[in-house]
Amino acid sequence: MTNQHGRNDVASENIVTVFGGTGFLGRRIVSRLLDKGVDIRAASRHPHQTLENASGKRPFQPIEADILDRSSIAAALAGSRAAVNAVSLYVERGEQTFKRVHVEAAADLATASRKAGVERFVHISGIGSDPNSRSDYIRARGRGEEAVKAAFPGAVIVRPAVMAGPDDAFITTIVRLVRLLPIYPLFGEGDTRLQPVHVGEVAEAVSRLVSGQSAADASIFECAGPRIYSYRDLVREIATQLNARVRLVPVPFALWHILATAAEFLPAAPLTRNQVDLMRRDNVAASDLPGLEELGIQPRGIEE
Numbered sequence: 001m002t003n004q005h006g007r008n009d010v011a012s013e014n015i016v017t018v019f020g021g022t023g024f025l026g027r028r029i030v031s032r033l034l035d036k037g038v039d040i041r042a043a044s045r046h047p048h049q050t051l052e053n054a055s056g057k058r059p060f061q062p063i064e065a066d067i068l069d070r071s072s073i074a075a076a077l078a079g080s081r082a083a084v085n086a087v088s089l090y091v092e093r094g095e096q097t098f099k100r101v102h103v104e105a106a107a108d109l110a111t112a113s114r115k116a117g118v119e120r121f122v123h124i125s126g127i128g129s130d131p132n133s134r135s136d137y138i139r140a141r142g143r144g145e146e147a148v149k150a151a152f153p154g155a156v157i158v159r160p161a162v163m164a165g166p167d168d169a170f171i172t173t174i175v176r177l178v179r180l181l182p183i184y185p186l187f188g189e190g191d192t193r194l195q196p197v198h199v200g201e202v203a204e205a206v207s208r209l210v211s212g213q214s215a216a217d218a219s220i221f222e223c224a225g226p227r228i229y230s231y232r233d234l235v236r237e238i239a240t241q242l243n244a245r246v247r248l249v250p251v252p253f254a255l256w257h258i259l260a261t262a263a264e265f266l267p268a269a270p271l272t273r274n275q276v277d278l279m280r281r282d283n284v285a286a287s288d289l290p291g292l293e294e295l296g297i298q299p300r301g302i303e304e
């Protein structure tokens with residue numbers, strides 16, 4: 001493991017390490033924590049990317065670490081007061097399987113954090129995680145949560161709904177397709193209910209949890225936006241906002257599954273089977289679990 005950017009070194013031993021700190025969510029977590037004056041180590045396999053995302057902010061430490069490699073995990077955690085796992089895997093390739101990354105490596109990270117004396121550990125999962133699901137992805141997310149809680153008692157699980165932001169994969173794709181296509185293919189009948197949330201609000205929630213800025217005492221938070229849409233209504237709403245005329249056509253999930261299997265062979269898979277699996281069931285926050293509001297965050301609608 002190397003620190004590739006010596007000029008960005010942070011001398012403090014009171015550090016929060018964000019694994020996946022260069023990602024869509026992770027770099028916003030880094031940014032929010034920097035704003036709060038926290039010393040940050042942003043760990044990923046390609047750490048140079050963080051420099052571009054945090055220009056103008058206080059210095060922080062980009063560090064190269066692969067959560068499949070226990071020695072690099074330990075080095076990245078050294079001296080950390082808190083750690084966040086915001087690592088993703090959306091398409092299985094070689095040894096990078098959902099089980100390996102979302103269950104085993106997540107547990108390794110939690111164990112290493114406990115052994116390193118980390119006080120707060122936040123694991124990012126997703127709404128709908130289910131250890132008994134037939135979907136390999138959803139099951140791995142559910143089992144990952146269980147493994148993390150067993151390895152680090154007191155770990156906090158944050159389950160975001162689908163996240164929206166300037167460079168997101170979900171809303172941006174709908175916008176692009178609505179602009180491009182006269183006929184829009186729905187997932188199934190388009191009845192799946194979704195509760196999209198701003199990525200910045202999820203990042204703020206995580207930053208409050210790791211910096212002890214919240215009095216909310218719970219082990220699972222489901223972070224979702226203020227409004228529930230059916231997928232069909234969401235596409236309609238986006239088309240209306242864009243002044244686009246588009247005909248919505250139901251497409252069976254079995255066909256989406258075949259398309260996603262083929263799309264996963266493309267370098268930056270535009271569609272994945274786990275997305276199709278997730279779209280088969282409603283993705284809304286449970287009414288009996290705390291979320292953004294309990295953390296003092298009033299979620300804004302994605303229309304804004």
Ligand SMILES: NC(=O)c1ccc[n+]([C@@H]2O[C@H](COP(=O)([O-])OP(=O)(O)OC[C@H]3O[C@@H](n4cnc5c(N)ncnc54)[C@H](OP(=O)(O)O)[C@@H]3O)[C@@H](O)[C@H]2O)c1
Pocket residue numbers: 019020021022023024025026043044045046047065066067068086087088089124125126127159160161162163164170
């Ligand atoms: N995006 C959403 O709408 C959404 C919704 C619900 C839940 N989530 C969850 O939120 C979390 C973050 O998702 P995201 O969309 O921000 O993911 P992302 O943009 O794909 O970022 C993933 C991050 O993990 C790093 N990473 C991947 N494999 C790694 C490894 N083996 N070791 C170390 N770092 C690794 C990546 O950097 P390198 O490739 O350089 O290593 C990157 O920094 C995930 O758990 C995801 O399932 C996302």
